[in-house]
Structure formats: structure tokens, C-alpha cells
Amino acid sequence: MKTREKVYIVGHKNPDTDSICSAIAYASLKRCTEDRDFLPCRAGEINEETQFVLHRFNVEVPELFQDAATEVAEIETHAIAGVDHETSVKRAWNTMNKQNVVTLPIVRQDGTLEGLITVSDIAKSYMDIHDSDILSQADTSFASIADTLDGTIVVGSGSQRFSEGRVVVGAFGRETMGHLIHEKDLVIMGDRTEDMIVAMEQKVAGIVVGLDARISDLIIRLAEEQHCLLIRSPHDTYTNARLINQSLPVRHLMTSKNIVRFHLKDRVSDIREVMKNLRHRDFPVLDENERYVGTISRRNLIGCQGKKLILVDHNERSQAVNHVEEAEILEIIDHHRLGSLETMGPILFRNEPVGCTATIIYRMYQEKGIEVPPAIAGLLCSAILSDTLIFHSPTCTARDRKAAVELAAAAGIDDIVAYAKEMFRAGGDLGQKTPQEILFQDFKRFNYGKTAFGVGQISLLDEEELAEIRREMTVYLKEHFSELKLERVFFLLTNIQEQSSEVLFCGQGSRELLEKAFGTAVQEDSVVLPDLVSRKKQFIPAMMTVLQDLG
Numbered sequence: 001m002k003t004r005e006k007v008y009i010v011g012h013k014n015p016d017t018d019s020i021c022s023a024i025a026y027a028s029l030k031r032c033t034e035d036r037d038f039l040p041c042r043a044g045e046i047n048e049e050t051q052f053v054l055h056r057f058n059v060e061v062p063e064l065f066q067d068a069a070t071e072v073a074e075i076e077t078h079a080i081a082g083v084d085h086e087t088s089v090k091r092a093w094n095t096m097n098k099q100n101v102v103t104l105p106i107v108r109q110d111g112t113l114e115g116l117i118t119v120s121d122i123a124k125s126y127m128d129i130h131d132s133d134i135l136s137q138a139d140t141s142f143a144s145i146a147d148t149l150d151g152t153i154v155v156g157s158g159s160q161r162f163s164e165g166r167v168v169v170g171a172f173g174r175e176t177m178g179h180l181i182h183e184k185d186l187v188i189m190g191d192r193t194e195d196m197i198v199a200m201e202q203k204v205a206g207i208v209v210g211l212d213a214r215i216s217d218l219i220i221r222l223a224e225e226q227h228c229l230l231i232r233s234p235h236d237t238y239t240n241a242r243l244i245n246q247s248l249p250v251r252h253l254m255t256s257k258n259i260v261r262f263h264l265k266d267r268v269s270d271i272r273e274v275m276k277n278l279r280h281r282d283f284p285v286l287d288e289n290e291r292y293v294g295t296i297s298r299r300n301l302i303g304c305q306g307k308k309l310i311l312v313d314h315n316e317r318s319q320a321v322n323h324v325e326e327a328e329i330l331e332i333i334d335h336h337r338l339g340s341l342e343t344m345g346p347i348l349f350r351n352e353p354v355g356c357t358a359t360i361i362y363r364m365y366q367e368k369g370i371e372v373p374p375a376i377a378g379l380l381c382s383a384i385l386s387d388t389l390i391f392h393s394p395t396c397t398a399r400d401r402k403a404a405v406e407l408a409a410a411a412g413i414d415d416i417v418a419y420a421k422e423m424f425r426a427g428g429d430l431g432q433k434t435p436q437e438i439l440f441q442d443f444k445r446f447n448y449g450k451t452a453f454g455v456g457q458i459s460l461l462d463e464e465e466l467a468e469i470r471r472e473m474t475v476y477l478k479e480h481f482s483e484l485k486l487e488r489v490f491f492l493l494t495n496i497q498e499q500s501s502e503v504l505f506c507g508q509g510s511r512e513l514l515e516k517a518f519g520t521a522v523q524e525d526s527v528v529l530p531d532l533v534s535r536k537k538q539f540i541p542a543m544m545t546v547l548q549d550l551g
Contacts, residue, residue, distance in 0.1 A: 004036055004037040005037065005308065006036070006039060006307075007036050007039065007308045007309070007330065008041050008068075008307060008310070009027045009030070009040050009310040009312060010040075010041040010043050010065050010310075011042070011311070011312050011313045011314060012314035012319040012444065013043045013044050013066075013319055013320070013444075014044050014440050014441065014442055014443045015042050015044055015046060015047075015050070016047070016313075016386065016387075016442050017047075017049055017050045017053055017382055017383050017386040017387070018313050018358055018383040018384075018386060018387045019042075019312065019313040019314070020040075020050050020054070021050075021053065021379035021380060021382060021383040022313055022356075022361050023040040023042070023312050024062060024376070024379055025361045025362075025379055025380050026038075026040075026310065026361050026364075027039065028373065029361065029364060029365055029368065029370060033370075039062075040062040041062050041065035042061070042064055043065060043066055044064075047427060047441050047442070048426055048428075048430075049386060049424065049426055049427025050427075051426075052422075052423055052426035052427065053378070053379060053383075053423060054379075056378065056382075057374075057378035057379055057382075058375060065321060066321055066322060067322040068306070068307050068309060068320075068321050068322065068326055068327035069307075069322070069323035069326050069327075070267065070269070070304060070305075070306045070307060070326055070327075071264065071265055071266065072262050072263065072264050072266045072285055072296065073264035074268075074307070075296075075300055075301070076300055077293065077295060077296045078099075078101065078294050078295045078296065080099055080101055080104070080105065080294060081095075082292050083095065083104060083105070083250065084106070085106050085108075085114055085115070085249060085250060085251035086251070087249065087250050088144045088147065088246060088247045088248065088249065088250070089125070089246045089247070089248045089249075089253065090147075090247065092104050092117055092122070092250050093119075093246070096119060101282065101295070102118055102120075102281050102282065103117075103118050103119075103280075104117050104118070105284050105292050106250055106251065106254050107292050110291070111289075111291035112286075112292065113259070113261065113290070113292045114254070114256060115250075115251070115255055115256035116254060116255050116259060116284065117250045117255070118255075118281075121255070122253065125245075125248070125253050132167050133166045134245060135247065135248065136163055136164050136184075138251075138252035139161050139163050140161065140162050140248060140249060141158060141159065141160070141161050141162075141249075142156060142157070142158050142159075142160045142161065142162060142229050143159065144249065145162065145186075145208075146231050148243055148244065148246050148247035149208060149233040149235060149243055150233060150234055151231045151233035151234070152231065152232050154220065154223075154231065155220055155223040155224055155228065155229060155230040156206070156227070157229075162186055162205060164184040165182065165183070165184030165185040165186060165204070166182070166186070167185070167186050167241075167244055167245075168181055168185050168186070169187075169188050169189070170188065170195050170207075171190075177198050181204060182202060183203045183204070184203070184204065184205045185204045186205055186207075186208065187199045187204050187208070188210070188237055188240045188241050188244065189210070189237065190210055190213065190237060191209060191210075191215075193216050193218065193219060196215075196219045197222070200219075200223070200226055200228060203226060203228075204228060206229035206230070206231065207223070207228065207229070207230055207231070208231045208240055208244075209231070209232050209233065210233050210234075210237050210240050211233075211234065211235070212232055213232070260274065260283055261283065261284045262274075262283055262286070262296060263286050263287070264287050264288065264293065265288065267323070267326075268301060269323075269326060271283075271296075271301075272301055275298055275301070281297055282295040282296065282297045283295060283296050283297070306327045306328050307327045307328070308330055309321075309324070309328065310330050310331040310332070310333070311329060311331070311334070312333045312334065312357055312361075313335070313336075313357040314339070315332050315334045315336065315338065315339040315341050315349075315351070316336075316341065316444070316445075316446070317342075318444075318445040318452075319339075319444050319445060320341065328344070329341070329343050329347055330347060331347055331348040332347065332348075332349045332351070333350050333351075333357060333361065333364075334350070334357060335351065335353065335354050335357050335359070335395075335536075337536075337540070338351070350364075353397070354395075354397050354399050354400055355388040355393055355396040355397055356383055356388060356395075357383070358379075358380040358384050358387070358403075359400050361380060362380050362403045362407060372407065372410055374410055374411050374412060375411070377408075377410035378407070378411035378412075378413065380403070380407050381404050381408045381416070384404040384407070385404060385419075385420040386424075388404075389459060389496050389533055390417060390420045390424075392499055392533060393537070394538060395536055424461050424496060425462075427459075428458075428460040428465060430458070430465065430469060435475075435476035438458060439476070439477075439491060441458060442456060442457050443455070443457075444456075446543075448544060448547045448548075449547075451487055451488075451547060453486055453489065453490065453510075453543075454486045454488075454489045454490070455490045455491075455492065455539065455540065456489075456490070456491045457492040457493075457501075457535050458492070458494065459494040459533070460493075460494070460495065461496050461497055463497075466493050466495060469493060470493055470504070470526070473504055474504055474526070477489060477491065477505075478506065478525075486507070487507050488505065488506065488508075488509065488510040489506045489507055490510065490539075491505070492532075492539065494533050499530075499531060500528060500529060500530045500531065500532060501528070501532045502526050502527070502528045502529075503526060503527050503528075503529060503539075504525060505522075505525065505526070505527075513543065513547075514527055516546045516549075517542040517543050517545070517546045518532075518542060
């Protein structure tokens with residue numbers, strides 16, 4: 001059964017309620033209209049407000065998705081079964097031919113990779129190995145020798161090993177053979193009983209008899225008495241002599257050190273660079289437990305497609321998941337200013353001047369004629385209330401108000417304002433959070449030319465809690481500003497009831513930028529801006545205008 005194509009729907013880093021709820025709601029809508037696997041995701045940890053909303057409507061927290069890079073696990077690999085290190089060269093060669101590969105992994109019983117053997121390793125062994133004792137050096141099992149020669153063990157056990165002596169062809173006269181054959185040797189010969197007796201007298205380890213010749217009862221009895229292994233093969237002496245080295249166990253030829261291997265979690269862009277610098281045909285792939293799962297070659301990377309994404313509530317590259325440039329962006333649904341993201345081709349880009357992405361998602365449900373499920377309605381309503389600060393934000397439009405009221409009715413929310421205040425109080429419980437966690441709870445990075453600055457924001461109903469957070473954040477920004485690696489950082493403490501924001505700031509030129517943007521004198525390390533509650537519609541546009549004027 002063919003697996004359905006995955007599409008990840010994800011909001012920005014440091015996600016807020018709109019980012020999470022819009023991703024969930026849009027994934028639900030897309031599943032109703034397309035036969036693909038739409039997965040709502042989060043690009044970071046969710047805050048208390050969003051947790052409250054998800055719990056209130058019994059919706060699971062979306063899976064974490066922070067990196068859009070294509071991983072080895074997402075592309076097709078060669079499912080070539082590994083072999084045990086006792087496998088004979090002959091069987092390894094047959095396996096390679098059958099699977100049309102030039103590299104065969106050697107795998108331990110626990111599934112971990114032990115080594116690799118290649119066609120060139122086998123060819124090299126045939127050209128370079130001239131030692132007649134190579135089989136005993138490799139401690140080759142007699143079962144492997146018999147199998148390689150298509151033979152049958154008449155006397156002895158296949159579990160025995162040929163661990164001493166040489167391989168000798170017994171094709172000489174009785175006197176010559178007496179000098180040629182030594183104790184523990186393995187002798188390949190024909191059906192002459194006299195020659196076999198000579199070999200027995202020399203106390204050989206084993207005898208290979210060709211052409212399926214009948215072995216006399218006398219020879220069988222002598223072999224049993226002297227613990228001499230007898231193998232009967234259908235091949236002639238020449239063929240047996242030619243084939244016997246193929247019974248070598250692959251462990252004797254395999255490469256086990258400095259093997260270039262990849263893991264399922266490795267980025268395709270990284271392994272592509274490694275492959276460019278190496279001439280290997282195939283590379284083993286391991287899972288997180290170092291177990292072998294298959295092989296990969298350059299061919300697998302041809303036409304490799306990245307992850308498929310739909311972005312909601314952002315269109316700035318700096319706010320998107322890591323390596324977003326490696327993914328295929330299918331759609332963007334947003335309500336912010338146009339940012340810095342670029343796509344390889346045309347896409348559905350829906351950007352509307354409303355107070356919340358959830359408002360756009362709601363309209364898309366209406367356009368498709370699909371009823372919004374109660375739980376999804378609750379999420380969308382919550383996102384609108386959060387982003388518009390209970391309709392007090394200047395970003396709020398009549399569409400946002402109308403959508404929130406209709407969604408509240410569908411979700412069973414009786415008192416929309418009372419519910420919103422309960423939601424904000426849940427989000428305002430920051431007593432257990434560190435200043436760093438508070439800063440990045442809703443933090444966005446913005447670029448203008450070569451200038452990069454960050455803006456964080458929290459919105460609370462409690463004046464006393466805002467004052468306490470102000471003290472902590474002032475100290476934190478002064479002590480840790482350099483760690484943020486930004487030219488300027490601004491932090492908005494928004495009082496929902498007073499409809500104002502106090503702005504903390506750090507970085508060279510940040511004071512002057514604030515004074516020019518808002519036409520007010522800035523004292524010490526913060527400034528209170530009345531009637532400013534929206535980062536998107538009030539704060540960022542004013543800052544960008546000044547930066548543009550400064551060139």
C-alpha cells in the first residue's frame with residue numbers, strides 16, 4: 001500500500017496561540033479537501049496560554065518540527081539484506097549478482113554493521129592470493145567448503161574448521177604424493193583408493209573426492225578412525241581446485257575500519273558533499289541504534305525532493321524553521337507584512353490585512369462550504385481573541401470581531417470576554433519561568449538590509465506582575481544582551497487593560513531609534529508608549545520607517 005504524501009503545516013519559532021491554532025485548524029480543513037497526510041506542527045515550545053486553549057478544547061499538542069532539512073530517512077534506500085561474517089565469498093558473490101549490487105554489508109547478530117565487502121575486494125583476492133594455506137588462515141568451516149563445491153560431507157561434521165595446513169591437489173604418483181602432502185592438509189583428488197590411503201597415512205585433515213565418485217567402505221572406515229573429513233563433490237579436480245577459495249568467509253576479505261556510513265537522521269545536503277569527495281558506489285545507512293537498515297548511493301539523491309511545508313502566521317525566513325530553504329513551500333497563509341522568504345516557483349500565498357491568521361482560516365472554511373468542528377472553532381476563536389487582545393488591538397478588524405463571535409457560538413463559548421480574560425490569566429502565569437524563557441515566549445527576529453534586531457512581547461492584565469517582570473527583564477537584558485547575537489533587542493510589556501506598552505531596549509542606537517520612531521524622549525532603559533499594543537501594526541512599521549530613512 002502506497003503511503004500518503006506528508007505535508008507539514010507549521011507556524012513561526014517561539015509559537016503563539018494563533019500560530020498553533022491556525023496550523024491545527026488548517027490541517028483539519030486540508031484533510032477534508034485533499035488526499036494527503038497534513039500534519040499540524042509547532043516550531044518550538046508552546047506557552048501557557050496556548051496550553052490552556054488546547055486543554056480547554058481537548059486537542060493534542062502538535063508534534064515538534066524545528067528543522068525542514070531533508071533527512072536520509074525520507075529518501076529511498078536500497079533494502080539490501082546484510083549477511084553474516086561466516087558467509088562464503090561464493091554466496092556473497094551470488095547475492096550481489098542477484099540483487100545487482102557491488103557492495104554487501106556484513107551484519108552482526110544484533111543488527112549492527114560489522115563491515116563491507118565489494119566486488120573489487122573479491123576480484124582483488126583472486127588476483128593477489130597465492131597462499132595455499134589461505135583457507136586455514138581464515139579458519140574456514142568445512143560446511144562452507146562443502147557448500148562452495150556443491151558437495152556432500154560423507155564423514156565428519158560441517159561444524160569442524162579447517163584451521164591448519166594447506167590445500168593440495170593430489171594428482172601425482174604415490175611416491176611424490178608422500179612428499180607433497182603433510183599432516184592437517186586438505187587434499188583434492190579423484191576416485192583412486194590407493195591415493196586416498198596415501199593421504200590417510202599422512203594424517204590429512206580432509207579429502208575432497210570429485211565427480212561424485214563412490215568412496216569405498218574401507219576409506220570411509222579409515223576416515224572415521226582417523227577423524228579425517230570426507231567430502232564428495234560433483235565437480236572434477238580442476239573445478240574443485242578453482243572453486244575452493246570461494247569458500248573463504250567474507251570476514252577475511254571485508255573492510256571493517258574507517259567505513260563511511262550515514263544515519264537516517266543525517267541531512268541529505270551534508271551527505272551529498274561527502275559523496276562528492278569519495279568514489280564509493282554504495283554507503284551503508286544505520287538507524288539511531290547503529291543497526292544497519294540499507295544502503296544509499298548517488299543515484300538515490302537524483303531528483304530528491306525536500307519536505308513539503310505550508311507556513312502559517314509568518315513569511316519571514318528568520319522566523320521560519322531551520323533550513324526552510326531546503327523544503328518545498330506549498331502555501332503561505334499570513335496576516336503580517338511581506339518578509340524575506342523566497343520560493344522556487346509560484347505558490348498559494350494568502351496574505352490579508354486582518355488581526356489574526358485564524359480569521360483567514362475561518363473564511364477558507366466558509367469558502368469551501370465546510371462546517372467548522374466545535375473544537376476547531378474554539379481554537380480559532382481563541383487565536384483571534386489572543387492576537388487582537390480582546391478586540392483592543394489596532395490590528396483588529398470588523399472581520400475579526402464577526403469571526404470570533406460566530407466561532408464562539410460554534411464552540412459553545414457563552415461569554416467571549418470572560419473566556420478571553422481567563423485565557424490571558426492562564427498565559428500570564430509567568431512566576432515559574434526564567435527571564436530567558438519569558439523573552440523567547442513570543443520573540444521574533446527582523447532583518448532590514450544588514451540590520452538584524454529582535455522584538456519580544458508579553459501581554460498581561462496584571463499591573464503588579466508586569467512590574468515584577470520589568471525588573472527581572474531589565475537585569476537580564478543588560479547581562480545577556482551579547483549572547484543574543486543581535487544588534488538591537490526590544491521587549492514590549494503590554495498592559496491589556498491600560499492599552500499601552502513599556503519598551504525595554506538594548507543595543508547601540510536603540511534609544512535613538514525609539515525616539516525617532518515614536519517622537520518621544522527616552523529616559524534610562526525603557527519608555528512607555530501609550531496606545532501601543534501591536535508589535536505587528538504599530539511597533540515594527542514605525543521602526544522600519546526610521547531604518548529606511550536612515551538608509
